[in-house]
Amino acid sequence: MLQLVDDVFSTRSDPSQLQVDEDVLRKLGEIHPATLSDYDDGEGPAVWILVIPTTEKTMRLFLDGAIPENELLARTSPGEKFEAIYLCSATVLPEFRKKGLARKLTVEAIENIRKDHGIRFLYVWPFTPEGDRLAEKIAAITGLPLLKKISGHARH
Numbered sequence: 001m002l003q004l005v006d007d008v009f010s011t012r013s014d015p016s017q018l019q020v021d022e023d024v025l026r027k028l029g030e031i032h033p034a035t036l037s038d039y040d041d042g043e044g045p046a047v048w049i050l051v052i053p054t055t056e057k058t059m060r061l062f063l064d065g066a067i068p069e070n071e072l073l074a075r076t077s078p079g080e081k082f083e084a085i086y087l088c089s090a091t092v093l094p095e096f097r098k099k100g101l102a103r104k105l106t107v108e109a110i111e112n113i114r115k116d117h118g119i120r121f122l123y124v125w126p127f128t129p130e131g132d133r134l135a136e137k138i139a140a141i142t143g144l145p146l147l148k149k150i151s152g153h154a155r156h
Contacts, residue, residue: 030078034112037105046096049105050089053082084121125149
């Protein structure tokens, strides 16, 4: 799964991207238990979803290119009031694609976070056409506006 994440997002070759390790996983869990979701088919994770609730200010800084992706988590602390959710990563093993699992897990994560926070925005930095379409579907289902980082600048 981690190899697939690196193949899609090239995280190891881009230090501005979030590098997921044990410290990151611990902090995500402290921020909200719904930040990381997976689907395990009994043989290990087949779908892996990562979302990060943030303040609107942090979202705007990222979308405006003032901070890189790896700063999103650094600027986010447990106990804050979050207004936005960054759709960070949706990774699906090839044999599990086109089954709606990533959409289902992501919508469930967003709804769980919305129970505790006044979420008003979703935002994404799409790396693939499939990821872009998934983000659009999730925004439509949740009824939240979606902002996108494209070539360093935000787009609605």
